[in-house]
Amino acid sequence: MKQILKKILNFLLLCAGVSPLCFYLNYCRKKQIVFLLYHRIREPRDCYEPAVSAVHFQKHLKFIRKYFEVIGVDEAVGKLRRAEPLRRSCAVITFDDGYRDNYDPGYAILKKEQLPAVIFLALAGIDKKEPMWTSYVEALFELTSKHELVCANLPGRKSFSMQTPVLRKAACFEIKSQMKRVSDCRRNEILEDLIRILEVEIPETHEMFSQMLDWEQIRQMDAGSLITFGSHTISHRMLANLNRDEIVSELADSKHRLEEKLGHPVDYISYPGNSYDQQVVDLAQQSGYAAAFAVDQGISQPQDSLFKIKRIHIENGGVSDFIAELSFALSGIRKILKRLRVTK
Numbered sequence: 599m600k601q602i603l604k605k606i607l608n609f610l611l612l613c614a615g616v617s618p619l620c621f622y623l624n625y626c627r628k629k630q631i632v633f634l635l636y637h638r639i640r641e642p643r644d645c646y647e648p649a650v651s652a653v654h655f656q657k658h659l660k661f662i663r664k665y666f667e668v669i670g671v672d673e674a675v676g677k678l679r680r681a682e683p684l685r686r687s688c689a690v691i692t693f694d695d696g697y698r699d700n701y702d703p704g705y706a707i708l709k710k711e712q713l714p715a716v717i718f719l720a721l722a723g724i725d726k727k728e729p730m731w732t733s734y735v736e737a738l739f740e741l742t743s744k745h746e747l748v749c750a751n752l753p754g755r756k757s758f759s760m761q762t763p764v765l766r767k768a769a770c771f772e773i774k775s776q777m778k779r780v781s782d783c784r785r786n787e788i789l790e791d792l793i794r795i796l797e798v799e800i801p802e803t804h805e806m807f808s809q810m811l812d813w814e815q816i817r818q819m820d821a822g823s824l825i826t827f828g829s830h831t832i833s834h835r836m837l838a839n840l841n842r843d844e845i846v847s848e849l850a851d852s853k854h855r856l857e858e859k860l861g862h863p864v865d866y867i868s869y870p871g872n873s874y875d876q877q878v879v880d881l882a883q884q885s886g887y888a889a890a891f892a893v894d895q896g897i898s899q900p901q902d903s904l905f906k907i908k909r910i911h912i913e914n915g916g917v918s919d920f921i922a923e924l925s926f927a928l929s930g931i932r933k934i935l936k937r938l939r940v941t942k
């Protein structure tokens with residue numbers, strides 16, 4: 599319902615000329631580099647899944663190619679570092695996690711449009727086919743037949759009704775948000791509690807065990823000129839919740855592992871779950887990265903840190919929604935839209 603309201607509002611703002619005006623002020627009058635964040639390229643299973651359908655992705659690309667210079671990550675970071683004046687606004691396409699659909703249909707669409715992108719890989723999912731903990735939680739909620747959940751170990755709300763699929767998905771979304779805030783150890787405990795309470799055994803054939811890219815697909819894309827690969831750590835744990843040694847290991851080991859597999863330097867990292875603090879930023883710099891990416895909605899300016907580059911999270915939707923996402927990234931209207939937002 600909220601999703602529909604948001605789409606109607608985006609459409610009305612487009613028709614009233616509000617989003618085109620904000621778009622003009624942000625990207626035509628001002629020249630900026632906008633970093634777009636995607637996760638999956640597939641039809642979203644529900645309003646909580648960070649996925650954009652192939653049809654909408656193609657529409658987004660056609661739109662940005664018309665109004666922006668679409669550049670690769672090296673060029674964009676170079677322009678920010680040198681505070682280079684821009685002839686027109688630029689856009690950089692980024693993907694987090696490394697899902698298989700980034701290759702098919704994502705890469706196929708990028709190749710068709712001849713547009714560059716950067717994909718940040720969470721390596722445990724690729725090396726060991728180990729699902730990210732978020733996928734694990736989602737599978738538990740998808741497969742359970744329970745109609746309510748009480749989990750005393752959760753740091754926030756502990757009791758959830760799951761009488762309808764909508765309530766079950768809302769519970770899953772809130773519990774994942776709560777689990778992002780706790781330590782690694784506590785999260786594992788909560789996960790064990792959820793497995794026990796929801797009484798689910800996830801079959802080995804479940805989609806989450808084959809949803810990530812494999813090394814053959816990565817090598818193929820790396821051999822072309824369009825895709826740059828970056829690290830999204832090894833385990834996709836929330837870096838700001840880890841101790842110093844664990845952070846160093848996530849940052850440095852993922853860089854070395856990727857460089858070993860690809861045979862060339864890897865210069866960029868994105869922080870899983872947007873979890874970072876000053877220690878994480880300092881250690882990313884010391885680990886030899888040239889820049890690091892956050893998910894703080896907005897647009898980085900040349901004077902901002904290259905280790906907290908902002909990205910705009912793009913949700914599934916047509917061109918009016920896409921213009922609204924881009925246009926209101928810096929304005930107060932975004933806060934109003936955010937109240938209607940149910941995905942992240």
Ligand SMILES: [Zn+2]
Nearest residue numbers: 694695870871
């Ligand atoms: Zn991620």
